[in-house]
Amino acid sequence: MSDALSDCGSDASHDGGQEDVMTPAELIEKLEEAWLNEKFSPELLSNRSEVVECVMEQLTHMEANLQRVKKGDAKASIHRMEIDRIRFVLSSYLRSRLQKIERFFPHVLEKEKSRGEGEPSLLSPEEFAFAKEYHANTETYLKAVALKRMPPNLQTVELLKAVPEPCLDSFVFLRVKEPQENILVEPETDDQREYVVDLEEGSQHLMRYRTISPLVSSGAVQLI
Amino acid sequence: MDPLEVEFLAEKETVKIIPNFSLDKIYLIGGDLGPFNPGLPVDVPVWLALNLKQRQKCRIVPPEWMEVEKLEEIPFSMGLTKLLLTHASDNIPKADEIRTLVKDIWDTRIAKLRLSADSFIREQEAHAKLDNLTLMEINTIRTFLLDSLNCMYKLRSNLQQGSSKGQFSNY
Structure with a gap:
């Protein structure tokens, strides 16, 4: 259960570090760092999907192992507590990113559009889909409740200007x-x-x- | 950040316990723990120590600095102190005295912090070094200080340029 993540480590090494193999403990530390940075930075930071995916993999793996253990096992309950703690950090991290996407969506999408080839992307594929949908829904909503009743020359709203920047x-x-x-x-x-x-x-x-x-x-x- | 999250972070610190049960080494994602043998001290993260303590499976050994004489001199982890005082006060000698002392130290430090925050805003400083602040102290002053700074900034930039770009003030 505690072997080094040889397959995951190679994914994670592109964030500037030289480490080829990351231990699960280091992985959890990376997640916690990303969590606090995201919580306190005013803007949306680059996505760390490689860390998120590895952590998910660890959790699924551990949970699968625990399925096979008898109820009431002392070790299993300790493992479950640890899993709950890691899950809490993970969801808090992802949630704070979603909140920022909702708050800054036009700017986030704009930044993602103007990103050069090879630059790391701001959003994970899932977050990107979420941001696009949120954008479309907001536009539809504004149109339905107000804009279509406006005089024709006032029917467009530029979200990039209307939504505050970080x-x-x-x-x-x-x-x-x-x-x-x-x-x-x-x-x-x-x-x-x-x-x-x-x-x-x-x-x-x-x-x-x-x-x-x-x-x-x-x-x-x-x-x- | 929610104060409970500060506590959550403090629960990652390690503390020595004396278990009254035996259990093989356990391989957690965050590292290995144990083995546990009755009467033999072992290091565990605080979250586990408190859980075992609540189930009456161990005695917590208070950290060396958690003594009346030492608390007065060295900086200490407020989060950990609070957790241990709340959940394991029967394992800490002179817990009541420590509780009062810690509260006094906290009040003095927060009062100083408020003064520094006030002068930071008043002097329109752009940088401060705060090596001696603990996470819980930072968290106590965070919302108030950062919101005030943002507010002042907005007012001043409106004065200076006559125009301001719509920016979101809180994070």
Whole structure:
């Protein structure tokens, strides 16, 4: 049950790491990192379907094994508790992504459309289908309840302009995993000077998401 | 984040227990545990320790720092302390004294944190280093501080450019 995920590890290694094989424990850690980052970042982050799929595989595998165990087995109940905990993180992660898709759908779809060849996609195939459907349904709904009763020149609504964008200037709390030097901190008003800070490993900071968003994607910092 | 989620994260930490049952090594997805032998201390994640404790299958060994003299000096995990005090107070010597002390320390720290948050907003700072804050402290101030900062930002950017792009303020 605890063998290394040789088949899954190769999928997961493309996110910048050199690790060829990820242990299940490391996999769960990756899921938890993705969960917290997604929870606290103002915008939708790139999908981590490789992690999600591997975790699902682990859970199904473990559940199948537990089917064969007698009721009341002490070990089985501990395994079930662990499975419940992992499932909670997994669904919370996926749910927070869906919430962001619902909130920012025109922008999410726009970003996905303008994505270059070879760039990692923002949405998983299922999320993409969800976003498109949500978009279509919203349009149909607006048309049915209001727009078709408007004068002809006012019957279109541009969702890209009507739906607010994620606020990248929001502040976030973060912990540094890989040290960074000379991160530019831009002040809000013109009468203050911009300056740079070094982020030491293990230190915690409060700053604008925009400044450090690439570091979240690369895994150099963890949102907390 | 829901305070219960902070607790959920604290439950990942490990704690020493003394079981009163025996069980072979167990291979969890998150790592191996055990073997369990009556009377022999073993490290387990807090979620399991609390479950076993509730079923009266173990005694929890309080972490070394959970003593009246030490709590005053070193930073400690608020989440874990709360969990242990709630569910395993009979295993902690001087639990009541520790509870009062922890509450006092918490009140002092949160009061300081409110002052710092106030000056952060007042000075229009763009960066703060907060190495000594625990997750539970961050979570206590999070919504209030971040919403205020966003609100101030929106007001100021309206003043500066006379126009603002529609942006969503909360995450």
